[in-house]
Amino acid sequence: MIDDNPAIDDTHLVDKDSLTTVDMGVNLGGLLMANPVTVGSGTFGNGKQYAGFYPLNRLGAITTKGVSGVPWAGNDNPRIAETASGMLNSIGLQNPGVESFVADELPWLATCGVPVIVNVSGHNASEYAAVIQRLETESAVSAYELNISCPNIDCGGMGFGTDPQTAYAVTQLCRKSTSRPLIVKLTPNVTDISEIACAVEAAGADAISLINTVLGMAIDVKRRRPVLARKVGGLSGPAIKPIALRMIYEVYQAVKIPLLGMGGICTASDAIEFMLAGATAVAIGTANFTDPMTAPTVVDGIREFCLEQNIPRVSELTGALL
Amino acid sequence: MIDDNPAIDDTHLVDKDSLTTVDMGVNLGGLLMANPVTVGSGTFGNGKQYAGFYPLNRLGAITTKGVSGVPWAGNDNPRIAETASGMLNSIGLQNPGVESFVADELPWLATCGVPVIVNVSGHNASEYAAVIQRLETESAVSAYELNISCPNIDCGGMGFGTDPQTAYAVTQLCRKSTSRPLIVKLTPNVTDISEIACAVEAAGADAISLINTVLGMAIDVKRRRPVLARKVGGLSGPAIKPIALRMIYEVYQAVKIPLLGMGGICTASDAIEFMLAGATAVAIGTANFTDPMTAPTVVDGIREFCLEQNIPRVSELTGALL
Amino acid sequence: MVMSDMTYPACNADNNRMEPGLGGGQPRQEFCSVLDNGFMAESIAKIRLLAPYVAENCHPGQFVHLRLPNLEAHILRRPFSVYAADARSGEIQLLYQTVGAGTEHLTTVGRGAQIDVIGPIGRGWQPQPSAKRVLLVGGGLGVAPLYMLAASFRTDVEVHLVMGAQSADRLICREPFSTYITEPCLHITTDDGSAGQHCFTTKVVKDLLDEGSFDYIATCGPEAMQKAVAALAAEHKTVCEVSLERRMACGIGACLSCMVETINGPQRACVDGPVFSALEVIW
Amino acid sequence: MVMSDMTYPACNADNNRMEPGLGGGQPRQEFCSVLDNGFMAESIAKIRLLAPYVAENCHPGQFVHLRLPNLEAHILRRPFSVYAADARSGEIQLLYQTVGAGTEHLTTVGRGAQIDVIGPIGRGWQPQPSAKRVLLVGGGLGVAPLYMLAASFRTDVEVHLVMGAQSADRLICREPFSTYITEPCLHITTDDGSAGQHCFTTKVVKDLLDEGSFDYIATCGPEAMQKAVAALAAEHKTVCEVSLERRMACGIGACLSCMVETINGPQRACVDGPVFSALEVIW
């Protein structure tokens, strides 16, 4: 899957018994990452908030908050609820729109020394494509992640990700707009995730990211109301890890393009589980809230694991279940 | 929904300020339960194992382990894995078959003084119907729960619950075999749970139970293998509660028949959340493992809540979101 | 639990809105030892932590975001105002009310336990340096973020405090506040009349504003109370700041869980607040 | 940590297969105080619990299923063999090895903490009452369920023990066992030769069986070792019981997580075992 990456094609040089360094580089559908760890869109702002905790170039890539063509207001408060080993959110892709993103966020992101994956939202296929077209001339952008899986907006979002035809159509239109790496992010709220994965692969996606949040709900029994103003929201965090892993495992068998795995990753061991199931790279989402140092800690832990296990290239972990 | 239950039609007699008793009775599609709490099939054996912890007539009903026409061997070991606030199982409906169930389990169950819901499994529609036909003459049986949602068998099980046509067909065939309350248990592993719920309602189900387990996976990074011998399994426990609640909430709006809610219930407050979302009764599953006293504790807690909140009949909680 | 032996950092008038995590007095993650933790009244407790960075850098009105120890299934941190901070000893104090699983559990954490703390966070109080007569209004545990503010004024500022509680036994901070605010300026109210005046804080605020003018009002407590205080302040054309609570995930400006509607568009309670100009907020 | 001042219930030959939860000496839920908890060797610890019901009713080879305190996201209990039980004082002791999150965390639980315990559970050892010369074979922490068994034999029974460990410092129970089994009958092996013979237990078992006949063998430890011991026993036509570990959810026979393949069909390790006749097991 990533045989075309010359930087990591040196197994023959490595003396397994004296491994002192690990090649942490991965190639996510054309996006070269110095290590396999990025962040989950929407859980990391546009990076500034975490820059005081560690230099962001310790990440393999930054993934931005969802960006749409025009400003979106998002949903009413409360927007979050805590659940057992997880949380629900119904932020609703609040964002100031692509122009403001280009003006206020991109210049700073360009200075971080790390690839930038822009997460793209829209209410219909042409809105997605319009965001991409606007960003094509921006050199700070390295790749796009199409969010066709947000459960928190009424029109667009998850609707695109539950139907193979619509998923195909939006991917194809965006594909025509860019030759940059195009990642399509899928929703787990489907009967057959492989079917959707195959559709977006056929439409020209370079990689697939999964999973977005699982539709869920919480109720306040005293107030007799849903906790979230929007009633339902997206479940994320450790609770959903087994669901995410299963889907990575299924999709890895169904498609040839690489996978960006996420859903409840908190530790290096979690991340390695995702890679073994078939992910080329992984994203840290909700765990950023629990511990802002999660992402660099996971990077270090993956490296240590490879050293211990005499694995010279991290990319060897991908799909390497025995 | 349960207006036809005369036993609980006495609101006008109750002085709200001096509530000292609560009518805990519910009517689950014709099955009268003394309180709204039963157990999740497969998490309670056939009851004997818990009879030493409390008298089983503290439950509203006992739900048996899945029963098939002939003995089923189940899956290889390991069959379980612990996950964050949850567990995976791939038991695979191991059971000694309906004849052995009738000979070895029913006589004892008949002595418990509590309705018995037999959970029915099959590889095809006629196998389900055959189990029901065999049990029709057994007076100890009060209701059937069709498990068309088990993720742990290759043929049958969840396959029935992900397609509305098949769900309709199996329900219809079983409906023809019995006039006892027929509950159909749905899988959450679908894009649109309401569609399946409507299909089984149209086919004559008296009630719907949901959710069965969510398909998931765990990987042992050191051994580089899936933890479960069957690789994937069903996720249950508190982790899935938000998913279950959301599905109850959706299905309650889609069908008229009553719902038996389950998925991660550990406390009375959890159970009340399910009732507010639309469940007429609830089942305690995985929590039996964590604490064998969960079910009676939940019954007591629901009663206390009703007393505190001046709710004379527990059935008033069903769907009572403000 | 005596507070009077502590000194507090003076209020820094340069306390601008911060984008956290960019160095300077920005939030950091500290692993803090619990020095002491115990009830002060029914369902109200105080925890003392060794948090040198927060203690040194915290402005009045800022908060910390802490991870509940030994509650692994509760993955979100919990925000608490810094009640007191002593840069010399590195100690901070938080007051908290047991309202749910997290705060209930927090009461079981003993001396010596380690707590993962992010702080100091947010925009604190920003009284005009020229303010000469100021009014602080705290309802319930809303007094917590007002204590460092009270301590921050120069001695020539006349500081009034209206402190409301359900009942006398819940007036937990009366004594410490008396170091900075004494009798004629200290106005107590209780819902049940068991101490001070038998009314809500807003009644006293109204009377005080009617009696004489203030340069600055700071209020924290139930949102309905803050809204009412804000309305009174607006009526009397008095500068007023409020401190708003929202459910928070990240606590550092990244997730947009904690939005407050303002006339300047949606703002994050965690880093654009929790203290807002009362005129800015769309209630 | 001295064991010799404890007495143990005699082995009950009527210890039939139990369907738990039906009264009598059946499993109950007890909330137990931790009396003591500490390391005995690297990654091996002993915990003492006040568990009067288990202490009174436990047969050698039975286990308890305990809930990990303060690990709310770990919803499954953990099974541990009862190492020692004193009906008089109500105390039980467990030996445990830190192998994962649960056992790691258990080491942090201090004196006075409460642990939710279900027990005693399962089919214990069932040596023939007529047995005169018996052999116990314990690998690693597999010695734990053998200690109460050793204590249960009448003094006219010749009890041999083969005790294997990785190294000398991990031979944690040598001293307590010596109350019941002395020199010529105590056979030590270590993987690294740092104590006793430098070999696996199975080598010694083979030698002993070749030298003279035994009436009964009981073994616990790594499954490969148990299988090898079972094969040697079968060769020598000696009655042999093994104690098997399986992942357990309920621990009381309800969930079918813990199946063992036997010639009598699938059996539950928790209640049909953990002790099985070696001849019954399909390895």
Ligand SMILES: Cc1cc2nc3c(=O)[nH]c(=O)nc-3n(C[C@H](O)[C@H](O)[C@H](O)COP(=O)(O)OP(=O)(O)OC[C@H]3O[C@@H](n4cnc5c(N)ncnc54)[C@H](O)[C@@H]3O)c2cc1C
């Ligand atoms: C900036 C700020 C400062 C605060 N300062 C204090 C203080 O000094 N003392 C004090 O007692 N409380 C304070 N609070 C409220 C405190 O954060 C909540 O009481 C606490 O989070 C409740 O946690 P729980 O687990 O006990 O409740 P639960 O209801 O079980 O919590 C569930 C979820 O809701 C959130 N939540 C519940 N109530 C509130 C609330 N009032 N505000 C924000 N989130 C909430 C929790 O953080 C958690 O994510 C402050 C809140 C904010 C936003």
Ligand SMILES: Cc1cc2nc3c(=O)[nH]c(=O)nc-3n(C[C@H](O)[C@H](O)[C@H](O)COP(=O)(O)OP(=O)(O)OC[C@H]3O[C@@H](n4cnc5c(N)ncnc54)[C@H](O)[C@@H]3O)c2cc1C
């Ligand atoms: C009947 C019986 C008696 C036992 N007696 C002892 C004893 O006296 N001393 C001792 O140190 N250990 C004993 N064990 C093993 C002990 O239960 C496990 O080491 C322990 O559950 C590991 O928990 P963990 O959270 O540290 O490991 P993790 O690997 O994190 O646990 C994950 C899951 O796997 C299960 N698991 C992991 N290892 C085992 C195992 N070997 N057997 C069964 N389940 C396992 C856990 O219970 C849990 O459900 C016994 C097991 C059984 C079945």
Ligand SMILES: Cc1cc2nc3c(=O)[nH]c(=O)nc-3n(C[C@H](O)[C@H](O)[C@H](O)COP(=O)(O)O)c2cc1C
């Ligand atoms: C608060 C919050 C906001 C999110 N916003 C977005 C978003 O804007 N675009 C998107 O594609 N995914 C969004 N997600 C989904 C995450 O990127 C991620 O797919 C999901 O949370 C699962 O990973 P986790 O369990 O590690 O958080 C959001 C998740 C959370 C919790």
Ligand SMILES: Cc1cc2nc3c(=O)[nH]c(=O)nc-3n(C[C@H](O)[C@H](O)[C@H](O)COP(=O)(O)O)c2cc1C
């Ligand atoms: C070990 C185990 C065995 C189960 N066996 C069955 C079964 O035989 N038939 C069935 O319909 N559901 C079975 N289930 C599903 C439960 O009845 C229940 O629907 C599910 O676990 C969700 O509820 P919970 O989270 O409270 O456990 C089983 C679940 C577990 C954990």
Ligand code: FES
């Ligand atoms: S809590 Fe995340 S932005 Fe305020």
Ligand code: FES
């Ligand atoms: S652990 Fe449930 S049957 Fe043995």
